[in-house]
Amino acid sequence: MNAPFNAVAALGKDARQHPAPDHQVAVIGLGYIGLPTAALLASYGWSVCGVDVSQKVVDTVNAGGVHIEERDLDKLVHDAITAQTLVASTEVPSASFYMIAVPTPLGADNAPDISYVEAAARAIAPRILPGACVIIESTSPVGTTERVATIIAEARPDLVVPRDGSNDAADIALAYCPERVLPGRIVNELVHNDRVIGGVTAACAERAAVLYTSFVKGDCLYTTARVAEAVKLVENSFRDVNIAFANELSMIADVIGVDVWDVIRLANRHPRVNILQPGPGVGGHCIAVDPWFLVAGAPQAARLVKMAREVNDHKAVHTENRIRTLLDAAPQGRVALLGLAFKPDIDDFRESPALEIAEALAHTYGNRILVVEPFTEELPPCLAGSGATLVTLDAALKAAEVVVVLVDHTAFKHLSPDDLTGKLVFDTRGMLRR
Ligand code: SAJ
Numbered sequence: 001m002n003a004p005f006n007a008v009a010a011l012g013k014d015a016r017q018h019p020a021p022d023h024q025v026a027v028i029g030l031g032y033i034g035l036p037t038a039a040l041l042a043s044y045g046w047s048v049c050g051v052d053v054s055q056k057v058v059d060t061v062n063a064g065g066v067h068i069e070e071r072d073l074d075k076l077v078h079d080a081i082t083a084q085t086l087v088a089s090t091e092v093p094s095a096s097f098y099m100i101a102v103p104t105p106l107g108a109d110n111a112p113d114i115s116y117v118e119a120a121a122r123a124i125a126p127r128i129l130p131g132a133c134v135i136i137e138s139t140s141p142v143g144t145t146e147r148v149a150t151i152i153a154e155a156r157p158d159l160v161v162p163r164d165g166s167n168d169a170a171d172i173a174l175a176y177c178p179e180r181v182l183p184g185r186i187v188n189e190l191v192h193n194d195r196v197i198g199g200v201t202a203a204c205a206e207r208a209a210v211l212y213t214s215f216v217k218g219d220c221l222y223t224t225a226r227v228a229e230a231v232k233l234v235e236n237s238f239r240d241v242n243i244a245f246a247n248e249l250s251m252i253a254d255v256i257g258v259d260v261w262d263v264i265r266l267a268n269r270h271p272r273v274n275i276l277q278p279g280p281g282v283g284g285h286c287i288a289v290d291p292w293f294l295v296a297g298a299p300q301a302a303r304l305v306k307m308a309r310e311v312n313d314h315k316a317v318h319t320e321n322r323i324r325t326l327l328d329a330a331p332q333g334r335v336a337l338l339g340l341a342f343k344p345d346i347d348d349f350r351e352s353p354a355l356e357i358a359e360a361l362a363h364t365y366g367n368r369i370l371v372v373e374p375f376t377e378e379l380p381p382c383l384a385g386s387g388a389t390l391v392t393l394d395a396a397l398k399a400a401e402v403v404v405v406l407v408d409h410t411a412f413k414h415l416s417p418d419d420l421t422g423k424l425v426f427d428t429r430g431m432l433r434r
Pocket of ligand 1: 286
């Protein structure tokens with residue numbers, strides 16, 4: 001089971017058949033991953049119940065609406081609700097498949113908090129019937145699937161729950177299958193990305209694959225639950241380490257007096273060099289968080305992963321300090337901060353370095369801060385009452401002496417250095433160079 005192989009080949013032609021109409025999937029957690037997955041499964045013929053603790057989310061979805069911005073999601077949800085293949089509820093139903101897609105935030109001291117996964121397991125346990133399969137998609141520290149097995153086994157002594165490494169027949173299946181989709185491309189990547197299916201036993205992986213092979217056009221790769229848990233953390237740590245290298249280069253370049261964008265562009269012409277892009281820091285609820293799960297699992301060994309997190313966090317502080325220097329060089333001048341989102345062309349401000357920088361600056365400079373963010377109609381709560389104002393790009397460019405590009409939204413990309421003549425400009429994304 002250690003060598004990945006194509007699940008479809010392993011399962012034979014039956015794996016691609018659509019499920020019987022009574023095959024129900026319960027998706028626990030209707031967030032950025034759970035809601036698109038629930039609606040997509042519904043569009044592939046499954047009868048889906050999306051479960052969320054928030055009555056507001058449940059009501060929104062049942063009315064055919066969405067509470068998050070994601071390309072193609074509104075139509076997918078609307079169509080599934082209209083076709084009655086998707087329903088939302090605050091109660092966990094009995095189902096053939098349970099998919100857990102709840103948050104796993106960072107707790108104190110950057111330790112993983114899996115309490116929502118544990119709560120989902122406790123909610124599923126009383127409802128689960130023999131033959132059902134529980135799949136965890138939430139990004140989780142290694143060992144979480146085993147923890148879920150223990151919770152269900154303790155709550156349901158009448159069931160034989162599968163155990164890691166055991167070949168004994170079990171009454172239910174349990175697997176870890178990480179989500180790997182990019183915000184902004186979730187619906188597309190849910191279908192086209194390869195999937196890693198980690199079973200607590202080989203039989204568990206095969207059972208979970210029945211769900212994934214019904215809608216995934218990429219390859220479905222089998223492994224163990226522990227390996228699958230590690231794979232997810234490693235993917236995001238890989239990206240974090242590589243972005244940290246780019247961010248560190250940008251700070252080195254400031255010291256040694258070279259243009260980091262030129263250095264990266266030319267270094268990347270080497271056939272085996274592919275440096276990522278510096279920015280104001282790393283944001284989002286994944287790459288800025290998940291590497292800490294790896295560090296928590298092996299604190300002495302994970303030195304580079306930890307250092308990368310620290311470098312990327314420090315880049316936001318470095319960026320803030322550079323803007324302070326610019327503002328101090330233009331006393332009474334105003335600064336236009338372009339973008340608050342954690343990356344271009346999304347409305348997601350979670351863990352956003354741009355937002356953290358804006359908040360810190362607003363505390364000091366108040367009404368000298370002009371924010372331009374096409375993906376919101378009002379300032380986020382952390383900026384409300386600070387004196388900072390949300391303005392259009394045109395208004396900001398008229399009023400500001402200092403212009404800082406924090407996010408390279410498409411709506412800003414028409415700007416050229418000529419539009420900013422006479423202003424102090426700090427382009428954290430290299431947008432004006434492209
Ligand atoms: N960033 C840079 N420079 C770069 C690339 C990104 O500064 O060259 C910054 C972005 O601005 C952003 C942060 O990194 O602040 C993360 O953005 P991202 O686009 O790299 O990744 P996410 O967080 O949107 O999605 C990641 C993806 N993981 C990988 O690419 C390995 C996605 O596939 C995962 O499903 C997702 O995390 C997740 O849910 O874990």
